[in-house]
Amino acid sequence: MPGRDVEVVVVGGGAAGIAAGRRLVQAGVDCVLVEARARLGGRAWTVTDPSGYAIDLGCGWLHSAEHNPWGPIARNAGATIDKSTPPWARPSLERNFPRAQQDEFQRAIGRFFARLEGAAQGEEDMPASAMLEPGCRWNGLIGAVFSYISGAELDRASVKDFDRYEDSGVNWRVVEGYGTIIAAHAAGVPVALDCRVDRIDHSGKRLRIETTQGAIAADQVIVTVPSALIAAETIAFAPALPEKIAAAAGLPLGFDDKLFIALDQAEEFDRDVRVFAHTDRTGTGAYQFRPLGRPHIEAYFGGALAAELETGGEAAFFDFAVAELTSVFGSAFARRIRPIQIHLWGSDPYARGAYSYALPGAADCRQTLAAPVDNRLFFAGEACSIHDFSTAHGGYHTGVLAAEGVIAVRRGSK
Numbered sequence: 174m175p176g177r178d179v180e181v182v183v184v185g186g187g188a189a190g191i192a193a194g195r196r197l198v199q200a201g202v203d204c205v206l207v208e209a210r211a212r213l214g215g216r217a218w219t220v221t222d223p224s225g226y227a228i229d230l231g232c233g234w235l236h237s238a239e240h241n242p243w244g245p246i247a248r249n250a251g252a253t254i255d256k257s258t259p260p261w262a263r264p265s266l267e268r269n270f271p272r273a274q275q276d277e278f279q280r281a282i283g284r285f286f287a288r289l290e291g292a293a294q295g296e297e298d299m300p301a302s303a304m305l306e307p308g309c310r311w312n313g314l315i316g317a318v319f320s321y322i323s324g325a326e327l328d329r330a331s332v333k334d335f336d337r338y339e340d341s342g343v344n345w346r347v348v349e350g351y352g353t354i355i356a357a358h359a360a361g362v363p364v365a366l367d368c369r370v371d372r373i374d375h376s377g378k379r380l381r382i383e384t385t386q387g388a389i390a391a392d393q394v395i396v397t398v399p400s401a402l403i404a405a406e407t408i409a410f411a412p413a414l415p416e417k418i419a420a421a422a423g424l425p426l427g428f429d430d431k432l433f434i435a436l437d438q439a440e441e442f443d444r445d446v447r448v449f450a451h452t453d454r455t456g457t458g459a460y461q462f463r464p465l466g467r468p469h470i471e472a473y474f475g476g477a478l479a480a481e482l483e484t485g486g487e488a489a490f491f492d493f494a495v496a497e498l499t500s501v502f503g504s505a506f507a508r509r510i511r512p513i514q515i516h517l518w519g520s521d522p523y524a525r526g527a528y529s530y531a532l533p534g535a536a537d538c539r540q541t542l543a544a545p546v547d548n549r550l551f552f553a554g555e556a557c558s559i560h561d562f563s564t565a566h567g568g569y570h571t572g573v574l575a576a577e578g579v580i581a582v583r584r585g586s587k
């Protein structure tokens with residue numbers, strides 16, 4: 174890698190960088206994808222559990238599945254798409270959450286989203302917390318669900334940005350793992366792993382991309398690292414790009430962590446059924462029993478709760494889950510569960526969170542972050558997507574768009 178000279182460098186080998194790299198290779202552009210980690214996929218990461226099941230520590234759901242470009246890619250790769258109903262679209266377990274209460278909660282969160290949609294049409298942006306009905310018994314649980322969606326508490330998130338997200342309501346899974354499909358899509362793209370980019374010098378005629386394996390000269394670069402890393406200036410731009418730093422700071426990454434737990438006598442439960450241990454607070458986990466019919470519990474923690482648990486390390490998540498689950502199923506339940514795996518995305522130096530949300534007033538930062546500089550520096554990644562942010566397909570689309578921009582410039586049409 175040191176001393177290499179290419180037409181285009183792609184920084185970051187997640188969904189966006191891989192999609193960009195594939196498009197460039199297809200167009201015959203001499204490029205290299207430079208990834209800081211020892212693996213591809215970024216926040217898409219499938220591992221195999223001791224029983225041989227593929228589990229997704231990052232993205233797991235093909236959201237807006239019927240339009241999601243990763244669907245055909247997965248099918249072409251011979252993967253199995255599971256189309257069964259997601260837990261949030263099924264009734265939750267009734268044991269501690271009777272059906273009448275679930276219906277009441279659904280009506281309350283429906284009113285919350287309707288108010289949010291109305292408020293988003295107004296001139297002024299505001300925090301999503303302003304949409305809560307004062308004194309509503311379900312505000313805590315609405316906050317919990319919001320933290321799973323956005324990774325942040327309601328008072329941190331922009332109503333306008335949240336409303337721009339487009340969700341077709343169709344959600345599928347890849348049995349062999351979403352992360353597997355995304356990483357495999359890099360086939361044919363020249364890749365340098367374990368190669369962190371520290372500095373991008375765009376002062377000269379050609380770009381100089383300084384990495385831990387030496388410098389690369391290029392005409393153009395596509396930067397796809399998470400917005401939290403741009404905001405923290407982990408890559409130094411010379412000359413500096415204060416507009417990009419400010420835009421990225423408006424798009425922090427929320428916290429969400431997924432703990433996989435092995436469950437004995439799992440057949441007692443229906444597949445893909447969700448349990449809320451507490452329905453009166455935001456700081457509670459969502460427990461998906463028998464995901465894909467497997468003998469697991471997929472526990473999801475969001476926002477401030479996930480951030481706090483991360484300070485206690487992996488064990489803190491399992492301890493919290495045991496306390497919550499035994500409060501629902503009794504103390505003997507603790508003997509039926511064992512931790513499998515979790516990844517702490519907020520503590521991960523190359524992610525610093527799970528997915529982006531916009532601070533109140535910062536919804537338009539996504540366009541600012543995505544805008545190319547001098548037709549030489551291009552930006553992609555889920556945070557650059559106006560309608561599909563926070564997702565792997567949003568990452569894909571921004572990657573392809575940036576690559577198309579590069580190709581157009583190279584063909585002299587810009």
Ligand SMILES: Cc1cc2nc3c(=O)[nH]c(=O)nc-3n(C[C@H](O)[C@H](O)[C@H](O)COP(=O)(O)OP(=O)(O)OC[C@H]3O[C@@H](n4cnc5c(N)ncnc54)[C@H](O)[C@@H]3O)c2cc1C
Binds near residue numbers: 555
């Ligand atoms: C727990 C969790 C659950 C999720 N669930 C879903 C879901 O169900 N569905 C969905 O669609 N999305 C989900 N997501 C979000 C989805 O995973 C991300 O939006 C998507 O993978 C982001 O892709 P990206 O290419 O924009 O960024 P990334 O995947 O973060 O890729 C950026 C890459 O840049 C690399 N990098 C960072 N710094 C440097 C540097 N200095 N030099 C070189 N390389 C660098 C990183 O290592 C990384 O590989 C989830 C995420 C998490 C964490």
